[in-house]
Amino acid sequence: MNSSSFGEFAFDLQARQLTHLGERVRLGPRAFDIFASLASRPGEIITKNEIIKSVWGSTNVDEGALRVHLVALRKAFDDKGATGIIRNVAGKGYVFAASVTRKPPLDTPVQQAQEGKLPWPSRPLVGRDAVLARWAREPHRLATIVGPGGSGKTAVAIAIGNLLRLKKKVFLIDLTEARDQAGLLSAVGRALLQYSRTTLTVARIADAVRDDDIMLILDGCENIVDDVATFAEAFVASTASAMVLATSREPLRSLGERVRYLAGLDLPGNDDTECLEVSPALTYFLEEALAAGAEINTADPRTTKLAANIVRRLDGLPLALELAAHRVRDLGISGLDAALHEPLAVLRFGRRTAPERHKSLRANLDWSYRSLTSEERDAFCALAGTEATEPRRLRIGDEAMEGLISKSLLKFSSGSHAWFLSEASAQFAAELVAKQDRDNFGMPGMPGRSPHPTSEIGSGPRPS
Structure with missing residues (x-):
């Protein structure tokens, strides 16, 4: 892929792609052809006739058609805050005024990996201190967090990545949409190299990393677990210090893999009067319910007993607790406990911004079933x-x-x-x-x- 860039934009004329901060800029075919004609000769005055011939060939087209598509092209840049990219030189033609930086094709020596990409946690991680402390004591170059759907594997992986982000470039790579090895390599290539193509290989990606101290978090590996196992094992073996942390509902079974099982949050004991102090699962459930606007009398022993029963029935799984907490406001604690005999009907209405598989318990189980x-x-x-x-x-x-x-x-x-x-x-x-x-x-x-x-x-x- 022959990629070039200017400002916050990148483009590939051969692939007919223009992106702004990684997101594709939609252009009509003629508008892109005009852009290609100008961007291929930055800083040069290109006459109207030259552009028309480049775009329409021998077809007889008047300047009005050119102006229409130039308006659309300029608007696309204006919408991204990049005014003045295409300038009119009175009586002569047009100039592409931005400074273009050309990058080598991927088939030549590959550029080094870019800086890491990892979100900061949006809220404190409840009940996982022991998991994080163990990782800090015993880091491994290849590890997998394994647990049932909704156990919080992604959140724990991100927390581990944030423990190391001052020492390493950490990349979070979502593999839930990948369907095969090509999709896996493409996702890794986009994260590390800013662009990708189907001819990417583990060796080329490892060459880009070289001796960089990086960590890949491969999230949601269960649908292509065989491909991830092969990639992770080969990638770690081909790099000096790179680390791979995978999340999956089953182990990769790769050479050198260290598996960490993640169950639900610790459940309250049978002594209901001490539940609030000793149970992260109950603490998380009540905090989520209060955050969702519920009014709960935590001093009431019966309320505490019912809440403890709810989190036990949900095995302390963070996703299920979050979905249940969002129903407390309309059902109440006692109503929710009674309704949980049909958990799939009750545990829905997840966060609007959550992945589809996390918007309801039914969707989460369907995701597991499909694998x-x-x-x-x-x-x-x-x-x-x-x-x-x-x-x-x-x-x-x-x-x-x-x-x-x-x-x-x-x-x-x-x-x-x-x-x-x-x-x-x-x-x-x-x-x-x-x-x-x-x-x-x-x-x-x-x-x-x-x-x-x-x-x-x-x-x-x-x-x-």
Whole structure:
């Protein structure tokens, strides 16, 4: 890609792209052709006839058409606060007045990585002090934060990055939209090199990094976990000191990877009078509810008891607690506790600015479900009837069972020594089964009729 820049703009004439601060500037085809004619010869007076010939070729066009498209081009620059880029020289033509800096193509020696890009935390991180302290004591060049959807993996990763940002260039790279290796390399290329192309390779990206002390936070890896595993392992091996921190619902299983499991926030104990002091989950829930405009009497023992019950039912997962807290104002604590027998109907109305998968508990579970294999989907739906307090013993294929465990979709009961779905996951699975019953379309196979090798539900590995 032959990229050039002027001021806050960058452009590639071959790719027909003009960007302002990384965002594409929309131009019509003729307006872009005029821009290309002028920008390719900055500082030179280019006559109207030269521009018309460059844009329209041998077609007979009057100057009125040129003026119309020049107006659109100038307006595009004016809207970005860049007036005077194209100047009229009376009686002679036009000049592209900006100073253009040309960058080498990516196929020549690659430019060094740009400065890191990482947001500062928007609010304090509740209940994760031990996680951050452990990372500060034991940093690793390749690590993965693994946990169920909504456990706060991204927030913890950003907090870790901010611990290191004074020592390293830290880049947060969202991989939730990447679908394959090309999408992964493109996302990394955009973050590190300001531009990317499909011919990017791990070696070229590593060459750009050279000896830079950088950290890549690869966020949301579960949909392309195999590609991320290959990239992360090769990238770390090809650089002197670069670090990779991934977030995923399952481990990468790469050479040298250190896995850190992230569960929900610590739950309140059975002594309800001490819940506020000892439980980060309850503290977070109440703080979010108050921030959302709810009025809560925290001095009332019954209110405290109900709130503690709510956070236990939601396993202390920050996303679920946040969604629940936003319903306290209209349902009240007691009403919310009663309504949680249908968690998917209640836990919605997330932040407008949140990613789609974080706007409701249903969307979050759908995101997890889409990452499953067909066998794992069969197993997930087979567990739809499992009671949270008394898991049924079912016969499910070992590989599918291990997949659900690895992808953080099952909970372990120390009392019954069995794995089972959370209350919300069980409701989601039941809805999938009901939909299949209605239209006989969707997941292959039906619960109880799996064609795969079977074993009892309690046979999966126990958590460490």
